[in-house]
Amino acid sequence: MEFAAGVDFGGSSAKVGLVDRAGGILAKETVPINASEEFERIVVPVESRIQALAERHAAKGRLIAVGIGTPGFIEEGSGTIVGGCENIPALQGRSIQEHMGKAIGVPAFADNDANCAAAGELAFGAGRRFSNFAFVPLGTGVGGGLVLNRRLFRGARGFAAEIGHMCLDPNGLQCNCGSRGCLEQYASGPAIVRLYQEKRRKRELAAPALSPKQIADRAREGDRLACETFGETGRWIAQALGTLLNLLNLEACILGGGISEAGDIILEPVRSQLPDFIWPIVGAGVSIIAAQLLNEAGILGAAAQAMERLEG
């Protein structure tokens, strides 16, 4: 048997796992990270853990590649993180892929976490039955991954699929990216929390900062303002997906991230409002569904994109 290691870098830990070609996880561990440390102090312990896991499971099979998911813009080819990784400053401007490849002695491939998650859905999750889909992780931020002709599409330099930064309203809310009216400003977790609070305050109701999950629970129980919150959020998402579908004639859009766990509470408003934004012929038969890989999406996705790239 052959397996790839999947590494999911976050601000406080790296999750590491060994993944076989069917998406089975043979072993996994969490390596704590001090995000303020220097590059080698962060990367070397992760490498050691991967090697230890591979040795422990050597009887079952052979490690053929390492896949690494991190935040940020990762340059195709070199694997250098060229921006957007402010949470772990020491990684910026460096290539974890190059370091890990040398240290472990197998090909290593880095990609941003949203691309990894899209590769995971393609290989093992909700994307298996589609050749062309968009993956839209809705969490603290809004990312994106594009699968075209059953391959992850990365663009000229590896920076493609910034779905969260589609401009939906040129006079809209100011975004962290410097532009206005980006999808991220309307469909992230914080945006949902803020919208529900605003609606409550306008009606002089108590407005505690509930989590998106709590707001979804309220919507499920019939809370009208919670339903409206997901209705309006769903409309922005529908506008973004409509443009994506008109542009790319996809078979499916897969919503991921924490917000997607709300299921039909978020999916139905998107589905019902999507026709307002697309050519009917382009929308016919398109699936708007939730991601399938949840807790282990990071490890599975990182390993999946490495296996995909290994095959060229």
Next chain:
Amino acid sequence: MEFAAGVDFGGSSAKVGLVDRAGGILAKETVPINASEEFERIVVPVESRIQALAERHAAKGRLIAVGIGTPGFIEEGSGTIVGGCENIPALQGRSIQEHMGKAIGVPAFADNDANCAAAGELAFGAGRRFSNFAFVPLGTGVGGGLVLNRRLFRGARGFAAEIGHMCLDPNGLQCNCGSRGCLEQYASGPAIVRLYQEKRRKRELAAPALSPKQIADRAREGDRLACETFGETGRWIAQALGTLLNLLNLEACILGGGISEAGDIILEPVRSQLPDFIWPIVGAGVSIIAAQLLNEAGILGAAAQAMERLEG
């Protein structure tokens, strides 16, 4: 030598030409069309003309394929025009590609005119030096073509690249497609004519319906309202291209159609306002340029997409 026939169907005529692999046009003719006639009456005379041209030039080389450009949504594989070809009703629901392939005895490939034009720019024009670009024809309507990894990207069923129907403002102008705020409503020729007229009327100035070319000439001469018209039009185009670049990490955007002949009068406002809508890293080094193939773009593009497809 090998050559392909390129056919460019319009509402009143079909332009037909023989094109070699370097983009040279060996011969061309115009076949009048009565758009209200039935399918065979429209298609058979075009087929006869292609055969006559190929025979006349048989000493120079061999006809290897026929490429056909028409308006509308053309289904990948079958070549059936499944919608959007209201100008020539008899073509709807039929496959010119199948008919011509049988009649002429070489592989025939139909695609919509914007995709053909994009293929033409890729093979013979402004797209030659890029692997990933968007082609945006700005004319009576606004279409689109996407070249990804040096191939035309057609999506799941062949309907991709409806760049004119990206929603730029959910509360914007009503569009013919049924949605609101589509790029086409702000960047087409009629939109430019209307905007300039509105600006003149608001100032109680004479507001004749000048052509986009005349308005561009006025802008070149320093007419402030004409400059503002192209400035605002350029801003909408910049918003659309910003989203395209954030999504697809392209190397270039090529503006085509009649409006692109205004050159820097339209290109400069797009270039200068683009940074408002993109991640700087995604915008770095991107070329915003005009198409190179002008009058013969239809024939060259139709032939180019046929040669591309012939190669698989």
